[in-house]
Amino acid sequence: MSRRSLVTGLSSAGLAGVLTLAGCGAPTPSAAADTLVVAGYGGSYEEAFKQSVIPGFEKSCGCKVSYIAGSSTDTVAKLKAQQAAPQIDVALIDDGVQNQAAVAGLLGRLDPKAVPNLPNVIDIARLPDDVGVGFSLNATGIAYNTDYYRKNGLPAPKRLADLENAKLKGKVVMPSITQTYGLGALLMAAEVGGGSEQAIDPGFAGVRKMAANAFTFDTTADVSNYFLQGQAVATVWGNSRVQTLADKDFPIEFVYPEEGALPLIATVNVVNKAPHADLAHKFVNTLLEPAAQKSMAEYNFNGPVVEGVTLDPALAERVVGQDRVKDLRKLDWATINKNRSAWTDRWNKEIETS
Numbered sequence: 001m002s003r004r005s006l007v008t009g010l011s012s013a014g015l016a017g018v019l020t021l022a023g024c025g026a027p028t029p030s031a032a033a034d035t036l037v038v039a040g041y042g043g044s045y046e047e048a049f050k051q052s053v054i055p056g057f058e059k060s061c062g063c064k065v066s067y068i069a070g071s072s073t074d075t076v077a078k079l080k081a082q083q084a085a086p087q088i089d090v091a092l093i094d095d096g097v098q099n100q101a102a103v104a105g106l107l108g109r110l111d112p113k114a115v116p117n118l119p120n121v122i123d124i125a126r127l128p129d130d131v132g133v134g135f136s137l138n139a140t141g142i143a144y145n146t147d148y149y150r151k152n153g154l155p156a157p158k159r160l161a162d163l164e165n166a167k168l169k170g171k172v173v174m175p176s177i178t179q180t181y182g183l184g185a186l187l188m189a190a191e192v193g194g195g196s197e198q199a200i201d202p203g204f205a206g207v208r209k210m211a212a213n214a215f216t217f218d219t220t221a222d223v224s225n226y227f228l229q230g231q232a233v234a235t236v237w238g239n240s241r242v243q244t245l246a247d248k249d250f251p252i253e254f255v256y257p258e259e260g261a262l263p264l265i266a267t268v269n270v271v272n273k274a275p276h277a278d279l280a281h282k283f284v285n286t287l288l289e290p291a292a293q294k295s296m297a298e299y300n301f302n303g304p305v306v307e308g309v310t311l312d313p314a315l316a317e318r319v320v321g322q323d324r325v326k327d328l329r330k331l332d333w334a335t336i337n338k339n340r341s342a343w344t345d346r347w348n349k350e351i352e353t354s
Contacts (some may be wrong), residue, residue, distance in 0.1 A: 023093035033062045036279045039078060040092030041266070043222035048300035057286050061279060069177055071221055072097040080105040081270060089274040090283050094180045095127075095134065095265040100340075101130045108272040114281035117288035117306065124325050125265055130271035135287040136240075136296060137303030138191040139261040139320045139328060140184035142238040143240060145227060147251040156308040159258045160188050163234055164209045173232035174207075177347040179221045184262045185210070185236040185345065187331065192259050193216035201342060204350060211351050238264055243301035245317045247307045256327075261262040263328035266302070 022157045036057075040049070046069045047253060054065045070078070079101060093101065101107050117328035118126075118133060125134025136160050140158050149156060154167055163172055175181035186203040189210070193202025211217075215231060222310040224245050238260075242254040268287050270280040286292055293304040297311055303320035304311070311319070320328075 002094070034277050035063070035066055036061075036283060037066050037068065037088050037089065038090040038092065038283070039068040039070065039075040039088045040090075041071075042220070042271075043224070044241060044267075044300055045092075045267070046304075048296055052295040052299055053287060053292050057283055060286075061282060063279060065283075071219070073178055076106065077102045084273075086271050086273050086275060088271050089276045089280040091269045091271055091338070092135075093267055093269065095263075095267055096180060096183065096331070096336060098132055098267045098269065100337045101269070101333070102128070103337070105273055107269045108274065108277070110270060110284060111281055112279070115288070116283045117285050120306045121288060122305050122307060122325070123319075123323055123329075123347070124263065125326075127267065133284065134265035134287070134305050135237055135268045135284075135293075135302075136266040137305050137320045137322070138264040138266065139239045139324070140188075140236065140254065140264050141239065141261040142233050143242045143252055144255065145226075145233040145251055146253050148233040156253070157234065157255055157257075158187070160192055160206065160210070160236070163236075164214065165213070167240040168212065168234055170215045171218075171231075171233045172210065172215070173212055173214040173223050173226045173235045173309045174217050174235055175223070176217040176219045176352070177344050178219050179298070180264060181221060181236050181238065182347075183336070183343075186347070187262060188257065188259060189237075189334075191329070197332045200339070202223050204346065205270075207294070207347075207351055208328055217352050238340045239318075240301040240318055247301075260327065260329045262331065265305075265324075311346075331345050 007311055012291055045068065048069065063263065075091050075093050076089060076097055082088065083106060086175050095261045109132060120354045123134055127133055133200050144157055152167060157163065174186060177186060186207055187197065189201030189206025190196055193206050195202035223232060223235055223237060227245060227250065242252055246252050270277060270284060274280045288306055290306055290309050293309045294311065296302045297304055297315060301319050324347050
């Protein structure tokens with residue numbers, strides 16, 4: 001579906017309007033009376049919001065939306081810095097980082113009366129005490145350049161250990177532990193080696209072997225340019241990001257590793273003491289509308305989290321459908337977040353500087 005046809009379709013559903021964006025490096029806009037400030041993902045996610053959800057929301061609320069692009073950890077850092085006087089209303093962040101932000105009191109509990117679509121969300125996307133809610137379903141697995149593998153006689157990767165192949169020396173972009181995919185690589189490697197969130201040593205041993213093939217460690221969560229420029233031919237990445245790049249006719253595929261992919265839930269949250277809490281709740285509810293859920297799947301390959309969303313069969317094959325939930329390994333975020341700072345220090349000493 002083209003961007004033009006997508007916007008046209010959304011317009012018929014009452015989801016078209018005007019968009020105002022704040023650049024990634026721009027300071028947080030002042031909380032004007034008619035401006036909702038949303039901090040969220042950059043790259044393809046930002047593009048999807050620009051073309052789909054935000055325009056319709058601006059039209060329906062008669063307001064403007066300022067979007068601040070950044071990684072989940074960047075967004076939470078902003079929330080911490082502004083905790084005494086929040087300037088951000090809505091935060092779009094990955095589930096693991098969201099857990100940290102919730103424990104730190106940076107996020108508010110959703111008012112079910114202001115979010116009537118909340119009961120329609122599947123269980124895996126409902127969060128404790130309704131402090132935020134998942135709005136899209138994704139998975140962390142392996143991405144690889146199919147042309148490079150074919151031309152170099154490499155079999156398609158099936159498991160994380162396949163990224164240790166010596167023929168990939170200097171051709172793997174490793175995600176840093178500071179972003180979700182790097183953490184996912186560590187946790188998958190731990191399970192492969194007989195460990196877990198509670199026993200992480202095998203994870204570091206496995207990641208160290210993969211890192212021997214790395215030419216760089218990415219902190220942005222969007223490694224598209226590395227693939228496009230031929231610097232990378234494999235990585236640990238998310239399905240929706242892979243499908244977005246494949247949709248541009250790039251030879252890339254996503255693999256659900258044999259040891260199991262990890263769930264990745266993008267969450268939408270009302271910031272605690274948000275300047276525009278009412279508008280923020282309306283924005284959350286908008287993301288949970290079936291029309292918005294369908295458009296995000298069509299434009300950005302995000303698996304719907306709301307029951308009853310019907311997708312074209314070809315598209316359904318490319319998103320993480322609700323039928324895959326049972327195959328995704330749930331994570332112990334309490335243990336992960338308790339140890340993440342120590343793991344980050346260890347990663348910096350043993351992986352990225354070794």
